[in-house]
Amino acid sequence: MRRVNVLIFSLLASVASDFLYFQAHAEVELPEKQSLSAEDVLRKADEVRCPSESYFMEVDVISKGQDDVVKLEVFTKGRDKTRVNTIAPARDKGRSMVMVNEDMWAYVPNLKRTVRVALNQKLTGQAANGDVSRMRWWGDYTAVFESQDNKNWVLMLTASKKGLTYEKLRVWVEKNTFRPVKAEYLSLAGMILKNAQFSAYKQIAGAVRPTEILIQDAKNQDESSVIRILKLEPKESSDAMFNQNSL
Numbered sequence: 001m002r003r004v005n006v007l008i009f010s011l012l013a014s015v016a017s018d019f020l021y022f023q024a025h026a027e028v029e030l031p032e033k034q035s036l037s038a039e040d041v042l043r044k045a046d047e048v049r050c051p052s053e054s055y056f057m058e059v060d061v062i063s064k065g066q067d068d069v070v071k072l073e074v075f076t077k078g079r080d081k082t083r084v085n086t087i088a089p090a091r092d093k094g095r096s097m098v099m100v101n102e103d104m105w106a107y108v109p110n111l112k113r114t115v116r117v118a119l120n121q122k123l124t125g126q127a128a129n130g131d132v133s134r135m136r137w138w139g140d141y142t143a144v145f146e147s148q149d150n151k152n153w154v155l156m157l158t159a160s161k162k163g164l165t166y167e168k169l170r171v172w173v174e175k176n177t178f179r180p181v182k183a184e185y186l187s188l189a190g191m192i193l194k195n196a197q198f199s200a201y202k203q204i205a206g207a208v209r210p211t212e213i214l215i216q217d218a219k220n221q222d223e224s225s226v227i228r229i230l231k232l233e234p235k236e237s238s239d240a241m242f243n244q245n246s247l
Contacts, residue, residue: 038153041153041173042155044178046138047178048177048178050136054076054236056076056233059073061225062226063126071087075237083098094109096247098244099119114247118163119165125225126216126217134164137169141158142157144156152173153172155173156170170184180198180210182195194216195215195216200212211230212227212228213226213227
């Protein structure tokens, strides 16, 4: 009987030891990314999309059903100042926009004056002004995890400021790389307005970044625009460039 008790005790001790080992092992082996908050993931996704500091960008916007390619030069200073100069087509050459915080002005050559515009106004095709002039999300939107699978996190972003390009976004971020994969641009009520896909990842401006953004109307996918980044490099610009009076 004593021998049986010893065997039972030994068996229980072994089970307890195995349990403690696997519990400790699980705690050590938990993926580091599991401890990230939704805000952390959003910030890292932004770091993939574009440099965090001042930069210069050459962009083509190609819209389905339109013959002309819109060519733009984009200058940023910090996180809240952008200037966009239209290079082509010829009829729009000389059109410029300046964004400071959430305020935006455009110089319209045929009117020969500066007018107030909004980030959510149409730039061309399915691309809005803010799709080019304000490409960051972190700091503008609050993020929460909506769901996830083996490959991606799905974040729900809600505007934390007035006057942004979109009220809400649903964004898929690849877990291994923090690359944005796709997004849904939503109304305040959650209706899908546009779908976006981020692709053509290339080494540019010191990191592998998406150089093409396809934006499609949610109701009619034939209505689409591609924002193609041809050049992206860190560059400091003078404050004078971002003054409304410089337009």
